[in-house]
Amino acid sequence: MTPxxxxxxxxxALSNLExxxxxxxxxxxxxxLHYYATTAGALLPHLRDRAVSFLRYPDGPEGQQFFTKNVPPGTPEWVTTAGVPRSSADAPARMVVVQDxxxxxxxxxxxxxxxxxxxxxxxPDEADRLVFDLDPGAPATVVHCCEVALWLRERLAADGIEAYPKTAGSKGLHLLAAVRGGSSERTSEYAKALAVEAExxxxRLVVHRMTKSLRPGKVLVxxxxxxxxxxxxxxxxxxxxxxxLVSAPVTWQEVEDCRDPARLDFRADDIAPRLQDLGDLMAPLLDRDRAAPLPAP
Known part of the structure; x- marks a missing residue:
């Protein structure tokens, strides 16, 4: 019987708890389930009012993995859903919005x-986030990502944009910033220009194109x-x-001090103590008054 x-x-309804x-x-x-329930105070504000794609791995990371974007069959009627624009020729997709x-x-x-x-x-016509995914190509590691992140931090600050780092939860680093006044297309153009500038x-450290032959030993911005x-x-x-592993917000001091990739590996058990000591390091992203306007093209 499902508990x-x-x-x-x-x-x-919960299943297969053991x-x-x-x-x-x-x-x-x-x-x-316990991790998500006890981390909800920090996690939910970053999910709220955003359509969610689920990467599902019901048999664990070594089993089948698949993305679910449309509302899954059997979704309770009390779960919020929203129509999400696709191309002009297609009807909107229906996706889950995790509100509570x-x-x-x-x-x-x-x-x-x-x-x-x-x-x-x-x-949906206005981007409120700017994101860079810093992905190291072996033998480069997250240590090299940190060096690139520090450069991007200063470059974004020159445009009045404050960036916040988090681990990817795998081998890289993400930078996020709150922005306003631009479409996703405009934000992408700005991000690409900065990636090219970083290269x-x-x-010797950065590549902005995904071409595999260019990536060994470098960080893809x-x-x-x-x-x-x-x-x-x-x-x-x-x-x-x-x-x-968790995609965990980190301090800029941790980024500056990183000399060992293991220093930026955070597991589920690490997050509650970090939240108690540091709070949500990405809380400023939720303050619309702190969103920076994108620079003019």
């Missing part, structure tokens, strides 16, 4: 990473996730990796 729990007055999802550590589905704790627990029971767009469902400034259709791992989401 039913009540979350803020909603009945949520199933081991991360064999490297023995981390179970029940622990995954019951919806978060229901979605977590599907065993998911949470990925969101860089715009809100009520204003010129740091030619991936600007493409600013496109309207793209989504990026949400702060505090677990990732489908060998261990229960």
């Amino acid at each position: 039913i729990t009540e979350v803020e007055g909603r009945r949520v 199933k081991v999802l991360y064999p490297e550590t023995g981390f179970t589905k029940g622990e995954l 704790l019951p919806s978060l627990v229901w979605a977590a029971n599907l065993v998911t990473e949470f990925h969101t767009h860089q715009w809100l469902v009520q204003s 010129r400034a740091l030619p 991936d600007w493409s996730q600013n496109a309207a259709r793209k989504t990026t791992a949400t702060p505090y989401t677990l990732r489908a990796r060998r261990a229960p």
